[in-house]
Amino acid sequence: MNAIMSALCLEEISRADVGLATAASCSVWAMSPIMPPRENRPLMELFTPEFLSDERWYVGSAAITDGRGGSDVENLDGTHGRHIATTAKRSGDEWVVNGHKLWPTDSGGLADVFSVFCTTDPEGGDEAFAIIYVPSDTPGVTQGGPYRKAGMSGESNSDVWFDDVRVPVEYRAHGPYEDALAARAFICSGNVGTGAQCIGVMRGVYELVRDWCDTRVVGGKVLKEHTITAGVLADIVVSIETSRAETYLKARMLDQPEVYGSRDNPEMLARTRVTKPYVSDQLTSVVNKAMDLMGAYGYAREGDLEKYWRDSKILSLWMGGRALPQLDIARWFFDAQTY
Numbered sequence: 566m567n568a569i570m571s572a573l574c575l576e577e578i579s580r581a582d583v584g585l586a587t588a589a590s591c592s593v594w595a596m597s598p599i600m601p602p603r604e605n606r607p608l609m610e611l612f613t614p615e616f617l618s619d620e621r622w623y624v625g626s627a628a629i630t631d632g633r634g635g636s637d638v639e640n641l642d643g644t645h646g647r648h649i650a651t652t653a654k655r656s657g658d659e660w661v662v663n664g665h666k667l668w669p670t671d672s673g674g675l676a677d678v679f680s681v682f683c684t685t686d687p688e689g690g691d692e693a694f695a696i697i698y699v700p701s702d703t704p705g706v707t708q709g710g711p712y713r714k715a716g717m718s719g720e721s722n723s724d725v726w727f728d729d730v731r732v733p734v735e736y737r738a739h740g741p742y743e744d745a746l747a748a749r750a751f752i753c754s755g756n757v758g759t760g761a762q763c764i765g766v767m768r769g770v771y772e773l774v775r776d777w778c779d780t781r782v783v784g785g786k787v788l789k790e791h792t793i794t795a796g797v798l799a800d801i802v803v804s805i806e807t808s809r810a811e812t813y814l815k816a817r818m819l820d821q822p823e824v825y826g827s828r829d830n831p832e833m834l835a836r837t838r839v840t841k842p843y844v845s846d847q848l849t850s851v852v853n854k855a856m857d858l859m860g861a862y863g864y865a866r867e868g869d870l871e872k873y874w875r876d877s878k879i880l881s882l883w884m885g886g887r888a889l890p891q892l893d894i895a896r897w898f899f900d901a902q903t904y
């Protein structure tokens with residue numbers, strides 16, 4: 566999947582509604598481990614025609630976060646899959662999947678197929694890390710009701726239970742070691758995608774603030790003509806421009822493995838891990854600055870800023886919060902043996 570094109574689409578949709586952007590992108594993101602450059606053609610041929618149907622919206626969902634936590638599953642180079650609670654045991658020509666997942670975007674009754682991040686051996690390492698595709702109508706799959714959240718109402722999340730769920734062995738994305746590599750590439754694209762979503766929200770906020778500061782009069786002149794405000798407005802643009810530079814540089818790196826290396830290596834993981842905390846911090850700062858400038862009007866439901874404010878925080882929390890990116894960055898750039 567072309568990372569720059571995906572980022573541009575995500576940015577534009579997020580400018581309007583980052584929840585909707587999340588719902589649309591996570592559906593496809595769930596399928597990315599079996600798509601080029603590491604494609605599993607039989608599985609693609611089985612599932613992707615459904616995604617192209619114009620009859621109805623066919624929905625994918627990445628079930629990563631376990632009942633006992635999300636970061637441990639994504640801490641690929643720290644714990645190497647050893648703390649994954651969801652298991653897949655081989656039984657003849659089937660996988661038997663058991664586990665309890667939380668939060669998959671597009672769950673809560675929407676998902677048609679889950680990519681389930683699990684382990685074939687909780688004592689094993691990278692070789693046991695597995696991504697197994699499970700159609701949601703398989704016996705033993707239960708989706709709970711949608712969670713109530715502070716924001717991101719354009720997408721739906723719930724508990725998902727897998728109780729002795731049987732799928733053909735061919736539904737594993739690739740196989741030993743290969744699934745762990747596919748997961749690394751998956752995280753890299755998620756980091757860049759999150760950056761693009763943050764930029765989209767910041768652009769939406771910029772447009773609101775621009776209108777506000779053009780027309781709001783205090784002390785006898787419009788807000789933007791006050792030096793103290795102009796400095797804040799300039800800082801908002803600095804955040805957007807530097808976030809753009811960071812995000813699209815990393816998207817370009819993902820798209821050019823012949824120059825920068827494959828998206829499944831630890832260096833690319835560390836480099837794209839920089840994107841998420843940096844850009845989501847810029848987003849938090851931009852939304853706060855905008856709220857300061859707009860005062861009570863920014864906080865009111867009648868305006869649009871408060872929605873951006875409620876939607877934005879999760880962009881720094883998901884995919885392992887702040888700690889996991891820091892661990893991956895320190896591991897690669899300082900050879901820090903921490904997990």
Ligand SMILES: Cc1cc2nc3c(=O)[nH]c(=O)nc-3n(C[C@H](O)[C@H](O)[C@H](O)COP(=O)(O)OP(=O)(O)OC[C@H]3O[C@@H](n4cnc5c(N)ncnc54)[C@H](O)[C@@H]3O)c2cc1C
Binds near residue numbers: 669671904
């Ligand atoms: C709107 C929304 C959409 C989501 N979409 C999805 C989805 O599509 N699929 C999915 O599976 N999940 C999804 N999630 C879940 C999300 O990815 C997880 O919440 C997130 O990865 C963190 O996991 P956790 O909440 O279990 O926190 P934990 O993993 O319990 O982490 C708690 C704290 O510990 C820190 N931490 C983590 N690892 C370490 C470490 N090794 N050392 C020290 N500190 C550490 C974290 O940074 C965090 O601050 C979504 C969540 C939301 C709110």
